[in-house]
Amino acid sequence: MLLIYETSDDxxxxxxxxxxxxxxxxxxxxxxxxxxxxxxxxxxxxLQPQSTATTVRVKEAGHRQVQDGPYADTxxxxxxxxxxxxxxxxxxxxxxxxxxxxxxxAIEVRPVSQEVRELVEGGHG
Amino acid sequence: xxxxxxxVERVARESYGRLVAYLSARSRDVAGAEDALGDAFMxxxxxxxxxxxxxxxxxxxxxxxRNRLADAARRQRVRADSAxxxxxxxxxxxxxxxxxxxxxxxxxxxxxxxxxxxxxxxxTPLMLQVVLGLDAATIAxxxxxxxxxxxxxxxxxKTKIRDAGIAFEIPDYxxxxxxxxxxxxxxxxxxxSGWDDLAGADPRRRGLTDESxxxxxxxxxxxxxxxxxxxxxxxxxxxxARRPARRAANGDYxxxxxxxxxxxxxxxxxxxxxxLAGAAAQQRPGRFQIEAALQSAHTEGALTGGADxxxxxxLYEGLMFVAPTTGAAVGRAAALAxxxxxxxxxxxxxxxxxxxxxxxxxxxxxxxxLLRRMDRVPEALDAFNxxxxxxxxxxxxxxxxRCRAEATAGAVAS
Numbered sequence: 001m002l003l004i005y006e007t008s009d010d011x012x013x014x015x016x017x018x019x020x021x022x023x024x025x026x027x028x029x030x031x032x033x034x035x036x037x038x039x040x041x042x043x044x045x046x047l048q049p050q051s052t053a054t055t056v057r058v059k060e061a062g063h064r065q066v067q068d069g070p071y072a073d074t075x076x077x078x079x080x081x082x083x084x085x086x087x088x089x090x091x092x093x094x095x096x097x098x099x100x101x102x103x104x105x106a107i108e109v110r111p112v113s114q115e116v117r118e119l120v121e122g123g124h125g
Numbered sequence: 126x127x128x129x130x131x132x133v134e135r136v137a138r139e140s141y142g143r144l145v146a147y148l149s150a151r152s153r154d155v156a157g158a159e160d161a162l163g164d165a166f167m168x169x170x171x172x173x174x175x176x177x178x179x180x181x182x183x184x185x186x187x188x189x190x191r192n193r194l195a196d197a198a199r200r201q202r203v204r205a206d207s208a209x210x211x212x213x214x215x216x217x218x219x220x221x222x223x224x225x226x227x228x229x230x231x232x233x234x235x236x237x238x239x240x241x242x243x244x245x246x247x248x249t250p251l252m253l254q255v256v257l258g259l260d261a262a263t264i265a266x267x268x269x270x271x272x273x274x275x276x277x278x279x280x281x282x283k284t285k286i287r288d289a290g291i292a293f294e295i296p297d298y299x300x301x302x303x304x305x306x307x308x309x310x311x312x313x314x315x316x317x318s319g320w321d322d323l324a325g326a327d328p329r330r331r332g333l334t335d336e337s338x339x340x341x342x343x344x345x346x347x348x349x350x351x352x353x354x355x356x357x358x359x360x361x362x363x364x365x366a367r368r369p370a371r372r373a374a375n376g377d378y379x380x381x382x383x384x385x386x387x388x389x390x391x392x393x394x395x396x397x398x399x400x401l402a403g404a405a406a407q408q409r410p411g412r413f414q415i416e417a418a419l420q421s422a423h424t425e426g427a428l429t430g431g432a433d434x435x436x437x438x439x440l441y442e443g444l445m446f447v448a449p450t451t452g453a454a455v456g457r458a459a460a461l462a463x464x465x466x467x468x469x470x471x472x473x474x475x476x477x478x479x480x481x482x483x484x485x486x487x488x489x490x491x492x493x494x495l496l497r498r499m500d501r502v503p504e505a506l507d508a509f510n511x512x513x514x515x516x517x518x519x520x521x522x523x524x525x526x527r528c529r530a531e532a533t534a535g536a537v538a539s
Binding site: 086087088089090091092093110111 | 240242288289290291292294296
């Protein structure tokens, strides 16, 4: 899984300026195509800016606590995620380095926990 | 008949790293491979005294460890590819090739240990433990850390190797230089650890110098275009060539300038010189080439009856540039003292950070010798005392005590 952390500049580029927007979308379209062509893409989703985030916790006795804003207020914000099927961390780092955001923000690479996934999706572990 | 206990100790000493590397290259799980191998050693200690030592102990241990890994994989059936893994491991366990036919995976595992996804501070310690079989306490001492802290860092790194999916590959050319340094450091650290154990008291360490030489040769073979592995091998061969002469018959320490050069291995020195010349021709100097060049200069000096101290001082200058350690600073000060006089050397020595120097034995030994030559006897005696306090090695303590006695006698005579 690639967790994509974008600068607020990158988020701005998605919206207002026409030139910057088409540059950004072009780079992402090329990257997405490369992932699909290589047969490694599983799924992914770009996220709306951090300002749209709402955080929820359920305290004791089912008391729901809802808060405006993201869970972690960081300079670079979580801008999206991509799940890839790859043989090793090294292969994942290669793809992460090619991600358009790698040049301005940062990409966190983490393996999906197959074990937990199977237990949850299998339903009768 | 071989004593089973003895055989187990020998295999642990000579083949531990090779077995862990081979097992983990397939499972990508260093901690799991170590556990399985530990179980196999326990099983050997239990069954060999009754059933006899097998003809090929390494192959027996490898098969037993692989069966443990297969059992462990069966128990973890929740993993997606477990059926495949189990089949693979069972098939591997069934095959029983001759021990000599197992590919040596140690270098590959060393490069895995130096992966940038692992905390850089733990790269070299991890190799020392996993590939060279040093225990966490010994490693902690060498890296000035508490054993418990070192143990935690090492186990954290092994978990990361297993769970993050680090590739078990020799890295690409562009990633190589960064990882190569840690591999070279580990080989040299294991060599010096074996070298320091003069009495051969620790059986685990006795084979370390040979093991380190073997790994350095394999590295030179793997990366013939890289000059630093050649520099490292040359450095170790220069030391190796003088091994028989470094202690007197009674076990006393003999400094290089007083060694019987007739006991030196000239073919080994020749090989070291050729390796160093080949590396230097590439014009990419580095720490190990410079350290080898220093050994070459000292060797040459002892053979011709006079070292070229200005050249040695220049080499230390270069070493300070690529690897500014306290050891290099002390070496430079000692060389300058020989080239330009003890007062110049002492001034240089006193520029070293006092906190760092406080617990560094060579600093105090050099300081003592320089003060003595400048006839500052009381200060020299203080420095000798400090150096002796910091020395664990018996023969070197003895040597320093003798120098101290000579300084006292010289002062009384004059």
